[in-house]
Amino acid sequence: MTGANRTAGAGVSEGRIHGALGLEDQDRVPLPTRKGGGPDAPAPKNLDPKPIRDRMIDRMKKVDPKQSERYRQRTGE
Amino acid sequence: MKFLCGIETEFGLLIRDPEVKGASMIRQEELFRKVRDHLFRKKGSGLIDLHQRAYDEPPGNGGFLRNGGRLYVDMGHVEYAAPECGAILDLVAMDRAGDLLLTEALEELGLSGEVSFIKNNIDHQTLATFGSHENYSVPRSFPFNERGLDPLVVFLATRQIFAGAGRVGASYVNDVILPFPGESPAVSYQISQRADYVVNTFYQWVQMNRSIVNTRDEPLADPLQFRRIHLLLGDSNMSQFALGLKVGTTRLVLGLIERGESPQISLADPVATVRGLSHDLSMEWVVELSDGKTIGAVEIQEQFYEAAEKAFRGESDDTDWVLDSWREMLADLSKKDPALVADRVDWAQKLVLLNDFSREAGVGWEDPWMESLDLAYHDTNPATGLFYPLEEEGVHRRLVSPSAIRQALRDGPVGTRAQGRSLAIRKILDNPQIFDYIIQWFGVQVDEGEILYMLDPYRSYRQEVEEYFSRLSREKGPGKAGD
Numbered sequence: 001m002t003g004a005n006r007t008a009g010a011g012v013s014e015g016r017i018h019g020a021l022g023l024e025d026q027d028r029v030p031l032p033t034r035k036g037g038g039p040d041a042p043a044p045k046n047l048d049p050k051p052i053r054d055r056m057i058d059r060m061k062k063v064d065p066k067q068s069e070r071y072r073q074r075t076g077e
Numbered sequence: 078m079k080f081l082c083g084i085e086t087e088f089g090l091l092i093r094d095p096e097v098k099g100a101s102m103i104r105q106e107e108l109f110r111k112v113r114d115h116l117f118r119k120k121g122s123g124l125i126d127l128h129q130r131a132y133d134e135p136p137g138n139g140g141f142l143r144n145g146g147r148l149y150v151d152m153g154h155v156e157y158a159a160p161e162c163g164a165i166l167d168l169v170a171m172d173r174a175g176d177l178l179l180t181e182a183l184e185e186l187g188l189s190g191e192v193s194f195i196k197n198n199i200d201h202q203t204l205a206t207f208g209s210h211e212n213y214s215v216p217r218s219f220p221f222n223e224r225g226l227d228p229l230v231v232f233l234a235t236r237q238i239f240a241g242a243g244r245v246g247a248s249y250v251n252d253v254i255l256p257f258p259g260e261s262p263a264v265s266y267q268i269s270q271r272a273d274y275v276v277n278t279f280y281q282w283v284q285m286n287r288s289i290v291n292t293r294d295e296p297l298a299d300p301l302q303f304r305r306i307h308l309l310l311g312d313s314n315m316s317q318f319a320l321g322l323k324v325g326t327t328r329l330v331l332g333l334i335e336r337g338e339s340p341q342i343s344l345a346d347p348v349a350t351v352r353g354l355s356h357d358l359s360m361e362w363v364v365e366l367s368d369g370k371t372i373g374a375v376e377i378q379e380q381f382y383e384a385a386e387k388a389f390r391g392e393s394d395d396t397d398w399v400l401d402s403w404r405e406m407l408a409d410l411s412k413k414d415p416a417l418v419a420d421r422v423d424w425a426q427k428l429v430l431l432n433d434f435s436r437e438a439g440v441g442w443e444d445p446w447m448e449s450l451d452l453a454y455h456d457t458n459p460a461t462g463l464f465y466p467l468e469e470e471g472v473h474r475r476l477v478s479p480s481a482i483r484q485a486l487r488d489g490p491v492g493t494r495a496q497g498r499s500l501a502i503r504k505i506l507d508n509p510q511i512f513d514y515i516i517q518w519f520g521v522q523v524d525e526g527e528i529l530y531m532l533d534p535y536r537s538y539r540q541e542v543e544e545y546f547s548r549l550s551r552e553k554g555p556g557k558a559g560d
Binding site for chain 1: 087089090091092093095097101102105151152153154156195200201202203205206207208210283284309430433434437438444445446448449450451452453461463466467470472
């Protein structure tokens with residue numbers, strides 16, 4: 001598995017996976033850069049931010065206001 | 078400069094049934110066992126440990142996964158340790174594979190309506206904290222002394238401005254141990270989950286007296302060649318971008334220190350700086366240095382960035398991505414508007430969301446609902462969590478695709494020993510005649526035979542694993558080959 005076959009976003013097809021497990025140790029497909037419209041800047045599916053904002057408000061209203069009172073964890077590391 | 082990094086994540090578990098409140102710890106332990114047993118004993122996601130790994134890790138407590146990572150129960154938490162990765166995208170995919178593994182296990186067990194795994198580091202009720210630990214491989218020659226660690230502490234104390242996951246409220250539980258000057262003011266929101274729990278600059282233990290730099294020397298590799306830098310102070314990131322930038326910048330700074338090219342600065346009070354920055358939502362982030370001067374955290378980060386730009390530009394595409402993203406991030410942070418970085422930074426994304434909700438619903442920051450929304454941001458169930466829709470809609474940037482994350486459940490990362498470990502695990506899983514094995518980070522043993530050591534984490538050991546199982550096949554018959 002290599003970096004390139006996990007890229008997401010504009011111009012990167014999920015179907016183009018290049019022989020991941022066949023690569024030798026030194027072979028590494030580079031991380032695309034933002035200059036090339038790389039994976040860290042995917043084109044938003046929804047160009048109007050308003051609907052997603054409204055949907056997020058709706059989703060937040062559905063969160064049980066008391067759920068944090070039930071979230072009691074042991075201390076870890 | 079070589080990159081090798083792994084992340085360990087301790088998950089919380091949210092039980093939605095209000096009736097379980099009093100017995101939630103017991104119910105949690107039951108659920109952990111169910112999930113673990115489902116993954117290892119029914120689904121074949123990995124190899125359950127057959128041996129006692131440590132005093133608190135008896136046989137059956139957990140095991141190694143097909144991707145070379147590890148899942149186990151540790152201190153009351155399900156913990157996923159991503160395999161060692163040699164590239165930033167690999168690490169991001171492997172980290173998110175852990176979320177997917179656990180979320181799907183709950184679905185398959187019919188429990189996803191009842192419970193969710195929460196990828197955060199605190200609860201708001203008991204003041205408990207749990208970790209997201211970073212591991213970086215450096216040469217044994219790394220200056221693990223004042224000259225090397227002073228600048229590392231400065232970098233780590235200030236990187237939370239882009240790496241913090243944000244939280245509602247504050248915890249002053251550690252003021253019993255380490256009183257801070259002044260009062261303990263009410264905090265509506267802060268940029269880091271772990272900042273309030275860091276009370277030391279350096280310390281070796283991990284559950285109490287947490288420190289900025291953990292000094293435990295446990296390389297899990299050839300100790301003559303390698304040191305493992307183990308960091309406890311980071312937050313669990315939902316944001317792929319924040320995780321990638323966090324580990325990428327940290328590795329560059331470790332590289333600067335290795336080369337003796339790091340800015341030579343130190344803080345007047347590192348622990349107070351960690352907390353003070355986290356509580357400062359003005360984004361002024363003024364820091365006092367050991368020479369008495371003050372400077373902004375963004376300026377400090379710029380000093381590290383400029384040194385890294387000079388030292389590492391052009392070394393690899395990964396490095397150039399980190400440098401470009403770091404520079405852009407610092408420029409945006411200097412404008413003191415969280416909305417400008419909300420597409421890349423967890424604390425800013427969560428703050429924007431919660432501010433929107435507060436205004437829209439007329440709910441104040443003191444309302445427990447805000448704490449519940451804080452948790453919901455870290456809910457790993459895409460049906461109920463607040464973060465994943467933002468990523469899906471392109472509001473928050475991502476680095477890897479869902480299909481790549483799914484692939485990371487199955488295949489180890491290329492070019493590190495996790496690749497060989499993953500191959501060995503697959504061969505054992507595929508061969509029902511192998512009953513006895515020991516898998517460790519640094520080696521594999523089957524049927525009490527020869528131990529295949531993997532002491533160099535930068536090698537894949539793929540060839541050695543193939544030869545190991547071929548020898549096994551020759552000695553004990555074709556069925557033992559795992560082919």
